[in-house]
Amino acid sequence: MDTRTRYAAFAERIASVSPSYAAWARSVDDALVGLLDEVPETKRQPELVFAVARRLGADPSDPGSLRVLGREARPTFVAALASATVQANDPRRLGPVVPLFAALAARVDRPLGLVDAGAAAGLCSIPDRVTLDHRVLGAPLLDARADRAVVRPSPSGAPGRDVRQEAQTMTVRVHTAVAEPSVHLTVDVSGAVPAPTSTPISIGARVALDPNPIDIAEPGAFDRLVEAVPPEATDRTALMREAARATLAAPPVRLRGTLPGDLDRALDALPDGVEPVVLTTGTLVYVPGADRQRFVDRVRDRGVHWIALERTGILSGVAATLPADVDPADPDAFATASLDGVAMAVSDPFGVRVRWLRH
Template sequence: MTIATRYAEFAAREARGVSPLYERLSSAVSGDDTLLALLGTLPPAKRQPNLLFGVVRLLGGPVDEPDAFHDFTIGNWPAIEAEIRDRATQTNEAGRCAVLLPVLAALPQPLALLEVGASAGLCLYPDRYAYRYGDHLVGSGEPVLECALTGVAPPSGPPEVVWRAGLDLNPLDVTDPADVGWLDALIWPEHTHRRARLRAAAAVAAAEPPLLVRGDLVDDLPALAARAPAGATLVVFHTSVLYQVPEPRRNAFVELVRDLPGHWIANEDPAVLRYDGLPEPPGSALYNVLALDGGPLAWTRGHGQAMAWFG
């Protein structure tokens, strides 16, 4: 896939109907030969729209008008390039807990949660948030995570979590304003509700910080998993992470995680983690597939805003 096609597809499949500003901006970049040439100097994993747009926002650049974005990016490319090479998209969207909850609540309790690609660990607190599935409210507290759920009944309550840990190449600290600032820059410009959600979820995590370990998803996962307490169901999970992992390493991770005790929950793009016999997705937007122990269960939207169960 060319860089131009990547940006055009982001506009059409991810941003359309979700962020008009990013739809327009990504479409403009797909036809901007100067910006495409600059992006072509980066490693393939560093060319993604979310990373470019997040870095420009972090540096105070405009994303609401393509011409102004073009001028800022060209004029500040050395600083932008340095940030892009140093950073990764670590979108820590607590809303994704809403699509994990039906599976987590159905597993043998209590749970020991281990998130791969944990960022700042905000998805390690599914028991501390509240959820609204249509008219059905689950749990209490803030933030309240809303999800359009079809095909399965909402869970009756949140799970019981007795241990939570995360593994990440560059874990972020919710008590560090600079790290929270990067998470904020990754939120799409119109999404004020997600900014409020980030602040509320960060407050939950900061009150009882999770165990976050800097490490590799293959080399360092077994040792961290071994630290889970006896008597709890180990659940290794990840969401929108494996697209950043080269395929051979991704395959090694899948082989490893299948053999760990407990359960494995994946929530990934079906082009990244493939399954046979999937039903058609609910629409033309980009959907992840939620799976338990390698068996696909549901289509989910990237920020946890919708879930269509088919398992």
């Protein structure tokens, strides 16, 4: 996908959420395309470019300010992009992966040792501190372990119904945070929806690996973190504040490093007695293709678990496990959630609409 097409697609995807970012994306002209072509392809992501532009003083409320920055501060803009590692660190991405952590926790007999690769401030390093509700859309929820319907009270408080007889929309508590402060997420789900779990996610150690890890406890750190968040997304910023409080209560060990070269160092930082699991959420799109495959190969060589929520299609092995009816161009299949290299679900870019593919 060329730069202009990428930004046009981003504008269409983001328009309902952020008219200002959609206008910026549509403002990309030949001069901006030429500027972006001067930086590595992994540095041309719209979210990254817009975050750097805002840091350099561009005003997202002015649709022309991105072009002005590119014209008047081109060398500074190019240099800043070349070294940028900004990530939005959106805790909503935990919605599709918390059930995978819960499934893993239920089948191992020791706490998990989490390596959050591309962690930024570690706001996705807290799957155990997420209370997750599934809003099941128009289909019965089945308990995969027993092949039976799960009966839950209706939202009105009426007695539970046998959902084998009547498909309905209902909200089901899938996981309860192990401690406070925590984050509450509600995800619209369909397909082979996982059953609720009674096994809490137990995490015995957390390591946050990032080229430029952010210590959320430092003054101004949160403001830096939300640079990539569209200005209209005040609810998203509020959720990030909740996640920041939870992260401060269970802080990871921060390591400066990149993938795949520093993966071993991060895994080796985990203590004995934990079950290692690597988490990537929107990280691998920033890793060049050859290094991306080396990362996958190294995870396999180390024999550790891997939970991912990455753009659909960028991981060939994961893509090979997708059903034939999954269209990567579908906004609701933008990302694929996978466990140990097997596609388990697809979702929209924000992880709030999830189609489960298999139990």
